[in-house]
Amino acid sequence: xAGGSIAVLDVGKTLSKLTLWKADGALIERRTRRxxxxxHQGWAVLDTTGIENWLADTLRDFAGLSEIAAIVPVGxxxxxxxxxxxxxxxxxxxxxxxxxEGDYDSQRDGFGATGSPPLPGGLNIGAQLHALEAHDxxxxxxxxxxxxxxxxxxxxxxxAASEVTSLGCHSDLWRPLANAPSALAVRxxxxxxxxxxxxxxxxxxxxxxxxxxxxxxPASVRVYCGLHDSNAALLAARGFAEIAEREATVLSTxxxxxxxxxxxxxxxxxxxxxxxxxxxxVDVRGRPIPSARWMGGREAEILMGIDTRDGDLAAGxxxxxLPRVLAEGHMxxxxxxxxxxxxxxxEGRWLDGEPADPALRRAAVxxxxxxxxxxxxxxxxxxxxxxxxxxxxxxxxxxxxLAALRPDLSIYAANxxxxxxxxxxxxxxxxxxxxxxxTRVAPLDHDLxxxxxxxxxxxxxxxxxx
Numbered sequence: 001x002a003g004g005s006i007a008v009l010d011v012g013k014t015l016s017k018l019t020l021w022k023a024d025g026a027l028i029e030r031r032t033r034r035x036x037x038x039x040h041q042g043w044a045v046l047d048t049t050g051i052e053n054w055l056a057d058t059l060r061d062f063a064g065l066s067e068i069a070a071i072v073p074v075g076x077x078x079x080x081x082x083x084x085x086x087x088x089x090x091x092x093x094x095x096x097x098x099x100x101e102g103d104y105d106s107q108r109d110g111f112g113a114t115g116s117p118p119l120p121g122g123l124n125i126g127a128q129l130h131a132l133e134a135h136d137x138x139x140x141x142x143x144x145x146x147x148x149x150x151x152x153x154x155x156x157x158x159x160a161a162s163e164v165t166s167l168g169c170h171s172d173l174w175r176p177l178a179n180a181p182s183a184l185a186v187r188x189x190x191x192x193x194x195x196x197x198x199x200x201x202x203x204x205x206x207x208x209x210x211x212x213x214x215x216x217x218p219a220s221v222r223v224y225c226g227l228h229d230s231n232a233a234l235l236a237a238r239g240f241a242e243i244a245e246r247e248a249t250v251l252s253t254x255x256x257x258x259x260x261x262x263x264x265x266x267x268x269x270x271x272x273x274x275x276x277x278x279x280x281x282v283d284v285r286g287r288p289i290p291s292a293r294w295m296g297g298r299e300a301e302i303l304m305g306i307d308t309r310d311g312d313l314a315a316g317x318x319x320x321x322l323p324r325v326l327a328e329g330h331m332x333x334x335x336x337x338x339x340x341x342x343x344x345x346x347e348g349r350w351l352d353g354e355p356a357d358p359a360l361r362r363a364a365v366x367x368x369x370x371x372x373x374x375x376x377x378x379x380x381x382x383x384x385x386x387x388x389x390x391x392x393x394x395x396x397x398x399x400x401x402l403a404a405l406r407p408d409l410s411i412y413a414a415n416x417x418x419x420x421x422x423x424x425x426x427x428x429x430x431x432x433x434x435x436x437x438x439t440r441v442a443p444l445d446h447d448l449x450x451x452x453x454x455x456x457x458x459x460x461x462x463x464x465x466x
Contacts (some may be wrong), residue, residue, distance in 0.1 A: 005071025006428065008421040009055065011075045012229060013255045016051050028066055031058050031067055031160060037094055045091035046079055048177045052155065059215040070422040071156060073226035075149030077169030080125045082143045083160060089143055092151070095122040099131040100455055105359045108172055109182045115272075115280025115288065116170045120339035121401040126172030129190055145193045149226040157223035159206035160190045160195035165231035167194070168282025176280045176288040200284045201427040202226035224427060229420050230258040231283055236423030237387045238262070239434050242412055249382040253390035257296030258374060260289050261380045270381050274344045278379050284427070292376035294341030296369055296392065299348070302336050303365045311361055318366050318397040321359040322444070325367065326451055330355050332463045333367040346463030363397060370401035371455050377406065387438065389414040403443035405452060
């Protein structure tokens with residue numbers, strides 16, 4: 001990696017983030033933007049225009065802070081862009097947009113082939129493409145299909161590409177074990193429309209003249225292909241000696257809690273239950289990664305009435321109320337994001353009524369987060385070690401409850417909000433040292449055995465599907 005600073009663009013579901021880093025790994029600046037939900041011709045779509053304008057303005061600001069040499073895009077895995085004649089055909093769909101009912105499910109490949117479970121709304125990219133074609137059969141004619149992270153790379157440098165971590169993320173378009181497009185993608189002609197496959201670490205090109213003029217950056221700035229956000233978190237975790245290439249699971253926490261098991265080098269991929277929001281992701285080397293997910297951040301916000309993006313997750317809060325929660329049996333049953341997670345049919349509720357005291361509610365919610373995460377970890381066979389990264393890594397009650405529930409694991413918390421950015425920078429600098437050491441999580445001093453046993457019985461009764 002040559003000199004100059006690196007900008008990492010991370011376009012998530014709820015936040016867009018741009019960070020600027022020195023070549024030695026030191027953070028120069030971090031900016032965020034809350035993403036808007038936009039309605040376009042009756043469809044809920046992603047705010048591409050708003051994000052683009054914010055990106056241009058922020059890059060112009062960053063240009064005055066350091067000599068920028070490279071930009072790496074990162075994005076969530078449930079959006080797809082359609083290009084024709086060098087332009088965006090239509091704004092990408094918001095994956096929470098309900099899609100018209102049809103015959104899509106009968107056309108999907110089996111879970112054993114794609115590792116993509118059937119998910120609600122537009123969480124399967126194939127379902128988005130099916131709905132768009134049904135709405136307007138001409139929409140995909142002559143179009144090129146790009147994953148979300150690679151859309152931003154194309155916007156900046158004009159080169160269209162696809163990439164395996166994005167295609168292998170519950171899209172229905174990829175066969176992780178075969179490293180090839182799915183039969184559905186081939187049959188519907190989508191595979192032929194995918195932009196050329198490139199490694200995440202490839203330089204696609206340099207800034208277009210328009211973007212150089214718009215931002216004040218030199219036209220020599222390199223634009224990398226980029227990758228899926230949870231896979232960037234996995235790549236970041238592998239930069240720590242405690243994780244590296246060993247048997248480990250990384251729990252990425254934000255709107256979604258995504259547990260990604262990085263098996264020991266010779267370990268076989270275990271069978272997963274498709275009906276419980278398990279899937280096969282694909283890492284930057286094309287290797288299959290058993291994964292499980294649920295909307296932990298979204299559910300926490302619903303239950304606590306706060307915006308977790310504001311960082312209201314300080315380490316000690318809620319622990320003092322824990323003895324009363326355990327003694328009085330305050331308990332939440334899954335789930336509060338219908339159709340997702342390990343209990344997709346569950347209808348979330350308080351068992352025996354919601355406590356009036358906010359401290360009791362908060363403590364019970366964090367226990368609920370730990371219990372749900374524990375179930376997801378079990379589904380993918382997590383063992384030996386776990387790294388929690390993202391905004392909930394600082395939620396002390398949550399991580400310590402998880403450590404109490406899983407004494408068989410060495411559990412670590414990442415001490416940075418920039419783990420995804422660190423993973424993106426490791427594409428360019430594989431030997432880059434982490435910004436800070438991991439923190440070993442100490443388990444709670446409270447006995448959770450009886451509480452956990454009761455919760456497990458009630459949760460199974462309340463709505464597990466197998």
